Amino acid sequence: LILGRRSAQRFDAKFTMALAAFHQLLDALLPRAAPPWEAWPFTPRLHPLLFVHRVEGLTPGLYALPRSGEAESDLRHALRAEFDWQRVARAPDRLPLFQLLPTDSRGVIRTASCHQAIAGDSCFAVAMLAEFAPLIRETPWRYRQLHWEAGLIGQVLYLEAEAAGLRGTGIGCFFDESVHEMLGVAGTDHQTLYHFTVGRPLADDRITTLPAYPGRTRNESGALP
Known part of the structure; x- marks a missing residue:
């Protein structure tokens, strides 16, 4: 999976992702004593806000995945008061997935992601909404740490997407203030630091694809030396 991982350039705008794969992908984002989270001894500070377009059996709309026990109440206070915060009944008990607003969000998240089609055409x-200003005021170096955590979340999303036969891509260009307005975030206590998107990729024939790590061969077990 690591050797074959690629970023998608385009997505099939009609493909619907399986619900079990969606749950598996989100579950992998929760802290646990397993790679890569066992190498991250810090309290989770980033929490995914999910703009769901096409997932089997799931109403399109905005969802939240608080990654710590304290984060749910913190996010309820920080986001729009009119959000539903309805626990998703079909999600596994271990998965704290909440529906905030049933809506077609393809257009707004595409616009907020610098008008990139990948944000709306994906599943x-x-x-990634971060607990921001209070943490940074107390320990300024954690500004960098928040981006490391965003990178870890992104890499898990990449690999879980590949494992599901899909593909992901990071979105580094987005209008953060537009996203904050959409979510009802005021002030700087919370900030969106990074965006990501997952779906079924479409090949772009204009792009040349070469084997990863040329010159490296696998041994009899299939592993790289």
């Missing part, structure tokens, strides 16, 4: 897009 779902993610805005």
Whole structure:
């Protein structure tokens, strides 16, 4: 999976992702004593806000995945008061997935992601909302740490998408203030730091694809030396 991982350039705008694969992907984002989270000894500070477009059996709309026990109440206070915060009944008990607003979000997240089609054509897009200003005021170096955490979340999304036969891509260009307005975030206590999106990729024949790590061969077990 690591050797074959690629970023998608385009997505099939009609493909619907399986619900079990969606749950598996989100479950992998939760802290646990397993790679890569066992190498991350810090309290989770980034929480995915999910713009779901096409997932089997799931109403399109905005969802939240608080990654710590304290984050749910914090996000309820930080986001729009009119959000539903309805626990998703079909999600596994271990998965704290909440529906905030049933809506077609393809257009708004595409616009907020610098008008990139990948945000709206995918099965779902993610805005990673960080616990920001209080943490940074107390320990300024953690500004960098928040981006490391965003990178870890992104890499897990990449690999889980590949494992599901799909593909992901990071979105580094987005209008953060537009996203904050959409979510009802005021001030700087919370900030969106990174976006991501997952779906079924479409090949772009204009792009040359070469084997990863040329010159490296596998041994009899299939592993790279």
